[in-house]
Amino acid sequence: MDMDKEQRQADFDHCERIIKKHSKIFYYAFSQLPSEKAKAVYAIYAFCRTADECADGSQSSKKKVQLLRQLKKELDLFNEHEELDKPLWRALRHVFNTYDMDIGPFYDQLTGQSMDLTFTPPKTMEELERYSYYVAGSVGLMLVPVIASGSSAELHSSVISLGVAMQITNILRDIGEDYREKNRIYLPEDGLTHVHYSHHDLHNGTINENFIELWEKLAARAESLYSKFLFNIELLDPDSRIPVYLSAHVYRGILDAVRNNGYQCLTKRNYVTKAKMAQINAAANNAFGLREGDAFTVEK
Template structure:
């Protein structure tokens, strides 16, 4: 491995440790070579996601160009030209090496970029609201399901086609968990990801959500709607769980740790009375460590 490539993987590892606490804890249970591949995939996704979350707020046109630039540079890196070793260059170097090493379909990364463009005002793909779960599922395929599909070759799964539906369901479960947890933060950015028909079924409209955001207190109707979305996420976890048995022994504890930890976020949301407007619900560190130690013990 060249010095530049080694630095690229170190950079992606730092991104994962800094921004993806649950993800990083789970990845620590993986063998070192496969852990590096996971960090590279996270680094690529995080880089694009940060452009959308930060730049697109004030300058969507620049954000659109930057997202397209990351995609273009990834394609170039796969052709042997990663460009300068800036932050994007480091991420695409590590991602390109991982894609080539594990033969991950490039279409998964293009689908991810398309979903990210759905978050940027002014693009042809932009959606400011999702009317129903079918529309949201279209978004989540690229933003979440393909993440699970990308990981299957890195994990060394014997039958990726058989495992694919479970991996996609787990990615969607994680994303729905994020959407429930981040309702308040997303509202502050002018976004509502959870679909309109799910809110309206419980009598919740944009004005009521805005009032809950202002007061920090969820209305009874909002709590009922959030309980509905929590149930949808848990249904995806149930659909995904049989796929854990298809994972190699060496990686199963890490993914099960992520499976358990993300599910615990939903428990925390419920335990805090669906207070997602004035705080970011997290799983306490002692519980995260306990899950990690339990999964480590299961490898023995």
């Protein structure tokens, strides 16, 4: 292996460690892509994780603003082909050289993270979905050139739907954690008012019919967006369909995990069990007609 290949491998290994540490679901799913595509996803994830840590780290608000501005400057340099000599940017340069990438969603991701820095609770579901586009739907658009050779408005709309669905799922899973640790309430204010669920109720960890009604309204919206994406999954490259199918269904499974725990998402962390992941994996193999010897496995 020549020095350039060794450096490139080291850069992608760096990105792989980031996704493996911070998102077991995405790593589980996307590690099953062909190697080159998997590496591209790892690099894209590493960028998004870096942006997320600028806004959600333990630093002061002033420091977070500085970090996000610095990342924006580094992205500007990258866009001008003058990127810093760092593993993330070297890996992303290889991705941009390999695939027909669009820089726009990367800037949208930074816009989403800046919305967290100046956080105000969403007033409506429309505001929540707008925010969800910037922090998650943008990621779907980043991935399109890697997972789909063809491009269409329908495909772009579908991957945005998947990203928004995943973000709403994150919000429904992390209601208590976001409130306690970040002092953020992502539930739409008009929805809280409609079901007569107050900030005092949230502070007290109250789970009642009012809470469940609003939770299920948001979950229903997420599930409709998952269905929209899955209906169009054939727009993806054949070698990318199962990994993305897995990520969508495992994430969707978080909603059922919360339900199965009596909607306890205020003091309990909910996750998809290995047994459930194995079921989803089997369903994916069955849906795409893989022979037993070709089937993906949970252990991979």
